[in-house]
Amino acid sequence: MTDHLEKIWYLVQASGSMDESDKELLSQELAALRKQRIEQDFKLKRILKDKSIAVNILEATIQDLEKKRLEVEEINQKLSAQQRELQLQKRIIEKNARVLQNNLDKLELSYKEMEQFSYIASHDLKSPLRTIASFAQLLERRYYDQLDEDAKEFIGFIVSGVNQMNEVIQGLLRYSQIGVIGK
Amino acid sequence: MITRSYHCASLAQLQQTLAAVKTSNFCPSLAIVFTSVQFDLEQIRQCFVEQDIALVGCTTAGEIVDDSLQETSIAFLLLDLDLAAFRIQLTEYKGQNMVQAATEIGSFVKKSFDRPGVLLLSSGLVIDAQSLVQGINSVISRSIPIYGGLAGDDLKMIKTYAFTHEKITDNGAVSLVFDTSKVILTGMAISGWKPIGGVNMITKAEGNQVFEINGEPAYDVFVRYFGLSEADTKHDQLIGIQTNYPFQIIREGRDNILRSPLLIHRDSKSISLAAGVQAGDRFRFSTAPGFEVIEQTIEGFKDLKVKAPEAEALIIFSCKGRHGAFGPLLNKEIQGVYQYWKKPAIGFLSYGEIANLGTDQIEFHNETCAAVILKAVKR
Numbered sequence: 013m014t015d016h017l018e019k020i021w022y023l024v025q026a027s028g029s030m031d032e033s034d035k036e037l038l039s040q041e042l043a044a045l046r047k048q049r050i051e052q053d054f055k056l057k058r059i060l061k062d063k064s065i066a067v068n069i070l071e072a073t074i075q076d077l078e079k080k081r082l083e084v085e086e087i088n089q090k091l092s093a094q095q096r097e098l099q100l101q102k103r104i105i106e107k108n109a110r111v112l113q114n115n116l117d118k119l120e121l122s123y124k125e126m127e128q129f130s131y132i133a134s135h136d137l138k139s140p141l142r143t144i145a146s147f148a149q150l151l152e153r154r155y156y157d158q159l160d161e162d163a164k165e166f167i168g169f170i171v172s173g174v175n176q177m178n179e180v181i182q183g184l185l186r187y188s189q190i191g192v193i194g195k
Numbered sequence: 196m197i198t199r200s201y202h203c204a205s206l207a208q209l210q211q212t213l214a215a216v217k218t219s220n221f222c223p224s225l226a227i228v229f230t231s232v233q234f235d236l237e238q239i240r241q242c243f244v245e246q247d248i249a250l251v252g253c254t255t256a257g258e259i260v261d262d263s264l265q266e267t268s269i270a271f272l273l274l275d276l277d278l279a280a281f282r283i284q285l286t287e288y289k290g291q292n293m294v295q296a297a298t299e300i301g302s303f304v305k306k307s308f309d310r311p312g313v314l315l316l317s318s319g320l321v322i323d324a325q326s327l328v329q330g331i332n333s334v335i336s337r338s339i340p341i342y343g344g345l346a347g348d349d350l351k352m353i354k355t356y357a358f359t360h361e362k363i364t365d366n367g368a369v370s371l372v373f374d375t376s377k378v379i380l381t382g383m384a385i386s387g388w389k390p391i392g393g394v395n396m397i398t399k400a401e402g403n404q405v406f407e408i409n410g411e412p413a414y415d416v417f418v419r420y421f422g423l424s425e426a427d428t429k430h431d432q433l434i435g436i437q438t439n440y441p442f443q444i445i446r447e448g449r450d451n452i453l454r455s456p457l458l459i460h461r462d463s464k465s466i467s468l469a470a471g472v473q474a475g476d477r478f479r480f481s482t483a484p485g486f487e488v489i490e491q492t493i494e495g496f497k498d499l500k501v502k503a504p505e506a507e508a509l510i511i512f513s514c515k516g517r518h519g520a521f522g523p524l525l526n527k528e529i530q531g532v533y534q535y536w537k538k539p540a541i542g543f544l545s546y547g548e549i550a551n552l553g554t555d556q557i558e559f560h561n562e563t564c565a566a567v568i569l570k571a572v573k574r
Binding site: 047050051054055058062064065066068069070071072073075076077 | 391392393395409419420421422436440480482483486520522523524
């Protein structure tokens with residue numbers, strides 16, 4: 013617009029058809045328009061530059077956010093894989109724990125069986141022993157005068173053997189009870 | 196206090212102006228000078244020394260005089276201030292650690308006056324001005340008014356300078372300390388930049404230099420986010436990006452703070468920001484605000500007008516990034532701020548500003564327009 017006014021200005025000056033005060037006024041108006049044009053040109057240039065830079069900054073921000081998103085996704089995938097691995101290991105541990113518990117149960121049962129066996133064995137073994145010892149002692153008392161020294165000694169061996177056997181059985185019983193207490 | 200603002204297009208004009216001042220009734224004791232880096236700073240310094248005027252100043256990326264923006268000029272404010280009302284010191288930086296410099300400046304400020312206020316002009320492209328401000332306050336053990344800016348070099352991004360009547364430095368700060376019982380010094384800054392995109396994290400940094408963002412080389416992230424081609428990474432194309440699109444550092448329970456990427460290091464694939472950051476800091480990129488921010492900024496300075504209704508001089512620090520973002524319309528912002536007080540004003544387009552951003556806390560900022568009011572206390 014001001015280019016056209018500049019031309020008009022030169023034409024007016026060349027024609028000499030305008031008085032000095034009008035020329036002055038026109039000159040001032042033209043100067044104001046020139047200033048306005050410079051300001052408008054600057055505004056337009058800066059707005060375009062700002063727009064371009066703002067777009068670049070936002071694009072770069074989006075790129076960086078996308079990069080971060082991919083990094084987070086990769087980390088999530090790794091964490092998921094680790095979680096799966098942990099779950100697998102947990103299942104194995106749980107299975108092993110079940111096997112171990114089963115074995116412990118079996119072991120406990122074995123202890124109980126052994127305890128029962130020891131009790132039964134000691135009771136069953138001690139009963140005939142008591143019979144042997146009782147009758148050997150009865151035989152010695154009733155027929156004491158009829159027995160020679162050898163017979164008396166043999167009866168003594170029988171009673172002594174029974175006592176020894178009784179101690180062995182008592183030992184076995186204590187041993188089985190130690191196992192039960194230790195458990 | 197009488198104050199006058201000037202701008203000269205050459206050293207010869209500066210000499211003439213100062214000579215004319217000398218022959219008038221105006222006897223300035225202090226000059227604040229903001230100049231394009233293209234002028235011989237030593238000659239400028241000499242001009243003021245010859246007139247026996249104390250001097251503080253720095254190079255710029257554009258100069259502000261009253262309500263207009265100048266390019267490649269020497270802008271200066273002359274003040275006939277009581278010599279007992281101000282003190283000047285130039286502090287050289289040793290390395291990039293600001294602790295020693297802050298301690299030195301803080302001690303100087305502390306011993307200068309009971310109620311000091313500081314105008315701080317710093318050279319150095321990559322200095323941690325935030326640490327400097329915090330360090331000065333920690334030496335003084337309380338918050339004092341500190342306003343100022345980082346010098347510029349017409350966007351060459353090579354070397355910036357600060358100077359006094361005694362010395363010029365490209366790696367140091369000039370402190371002009373006022374006795375605020377004699378001169379009121381108050382100001383504020385306004386930004387307007389908005390965040391865009393997602394939250395990023397600085398994963399490796401050392402001082403101002405950022406090596407990695409989100410675990411990726413910082414340079415690669417920068418190039419990718421701004422869609423820069425190999426050709427775009429040449430100085431001229433890159434400079435607009437650097438100054439217009441700062442990082443918004445996110446701070447828990449506080450407003451974001453802007454940090455412009457001042458230097459791009461292709462070799463180390465790193466970026467130097469305008470202040471120190473740490474690994475773990477989170478940030479968002481930002482876009483330049485709409486042109487309505489010019490009106491909003493002018494409106495925002497009403498608060499300063501309420502706080503300081505009268506002024507005898509106005510100093511404006513406007514980030515060079517605002518010039519990049521607002522172009523010729525930046526003049527409207529400068530005019531708008533100037534109109535509140537209509538007093539002699541100078542300022543410059545800076546690489547960083549020190550002021551309070553709508554709160555009481557004075558910090559180092561980028562992309563702000565900061566205005567500082569000077570006024571002698573009536574007795």
